[in-house]
Amino acid sequence: MSVTTKATIASFGGKLLKLSHQATTTRCEMAFNLYLPPQTFQDPAAKIPVLIYLSGLTCTADNCSEKGFFQHGASKRGIAVLYPDTSPRGLDIQGENDSWDFGTGAGFYVDATESPYKEGYNMYSYVTEELPQTVFAAFPQLDATRVSITGHSMGGHGALTLFLKNPGKYKSVSAFAPISNPINCPWGQKAFNGYLGSESEKWKAYDATELVKKWKGDLNLLIDVGTGDNFYKQGQLLPENFEAAAREAGVAGVQVRYQPDYDHSYFTMATFADDHVDHAARYLFA
Numbered sequence: 001m002s003v004t005t006k007a008t009i010a011s012f013g014g015k016l017l018k019l020s021h022q023a024t025t026t027r028c029e030m031a032f033n034l035y036l037p038p039q040t041f042q043d044p045a046a047k048i049p050v051l052i053y054l055s056g057l058t059c060t061a062d063n064c065s066e067k068g069f070f071q072h073g074a075s076k077r078g079i080a081v082l083y084p085d086t087s088p089r090g091l092d093i094q095g096e097n098d099s100w101d102f103g104t105g106a107g108f109y110v111d112a113t114e115s116p117y118k119e120g121y122n123m124y125s126y127v128t129e130e131l132p133q134t135v136f137a138a139f140p141q142l143d144a145t146r147v148s149i150t151g152h153s154m155g156g157h158g159a160l161t162l163f164l165k166n167p168g169k170y171k172s173v174s175a176f177a178p179i180s181n182p183i184n185c186p187w188g189q190k191a192f193n194g195y196l197g198s199e200s201e202k203w204k205a206y207d208a209t210e211l212v213k214k215w216k217g218d219l220n221l222l223i224d225v226g227t228g229d230n231f232y233k234q235g236q237l238l239p240e241n242f243e244a245a246a247r248e249a250g251v252a253g254v255q256v257r258y259q260p261d262y263d264h265s266y267f268t269m270a271t272f273a274d275d276h277v278d279h280a281a282r283y284l285f286a
């Protein structure tokens with residue numbers, strides 16, 4: 001469970017750590033980043049809550065930590081930000097590097113059941129169990145009882161599904177441009193077919209629009225989607241399907257903000273990152 005520090009970078013008064021560890025669930029060395037806000041160093045007795053940010057297709061832990069601007073709000077609020085990678089790397093599985101929307105950089109936060117991907121493409125178990133256990137053991141100042149989750153695109157799908165599949169595990173959830181109904185979009189169908197097999201009924205276990213139908217109570221969920229997002233226009237994101245399913249199931253508290261002109265890029269995350277940190281803070285410090 002030991003963690004190797006590759007870099008320590010000053011950021012907004014705190015420290016961004018670039019880290020790695022040998023992971024059992026994914027059968028390889030996994031890189032991840034961790035932002036420790038200034039409060040970690042000001043008061044050694046402080047217990048610091050954690051916001052997990054799940055990235056989208058093609059990303060590593062670096063994209064958001066370098067240009068998502070989450071550290072700005074997190075430093076003010078005293079929240080650590082954990083940035084996992086998006087897939088195992090270097091497993092040498094045939095075909096895993098053939099396309100940018102499947103395999104390497106595209107783990108989709110599921111536990112694969114299909115060969116050969118079930119040998120390591122277990123990003124659901126990695127993000128829900130192994131990575132947090134590793135991080136909380138290595139950084140005892142972090143508060144394992146106060147964790148929220150957010151993410152972008154494939155990572156927005158991850159944030160929504162991990163939250164909905166684990167009631168009580170996370171204090172809050174939010175998302176940027178989430179793939180909201182993967183069983184009905186080309187990205188999701190390709191990924192789920194490859195990782196979970198051709199029996200589409202099984203895909204529903206990782207589909208936010210299906211999962212929200214079973215949710216009990218309010219959600220208090222913030223979603224931002226840019227109307228200039230090409231992937232939204234192409235029908236990869238389908239946030240309206242999620243909204244309709246929540247409405248029909250009587251699940252209140254789903255706030256989807258359609259941001260005029262904003263695209264799928266990190267300019268959008270940087271613009272609204274503070275709002276998502278504030279959203280998490282409302283529940284992490286309740």
Ligand SMILES: N[C@@H](CCC(=O)N[C@@H](CS)C(=O)NCC(=O)O)C(=O)O
Pocket residue numbers: 055056057058059063100152153154264265266
């Ligand atoms: N490679 C794809 C784009 C993939 C993409 O936009 N990925 C998003 C997440 S779904 C991202 O955040 N990319 C990394 C970045 O913008 O830094 C393409 O050619 O269309």
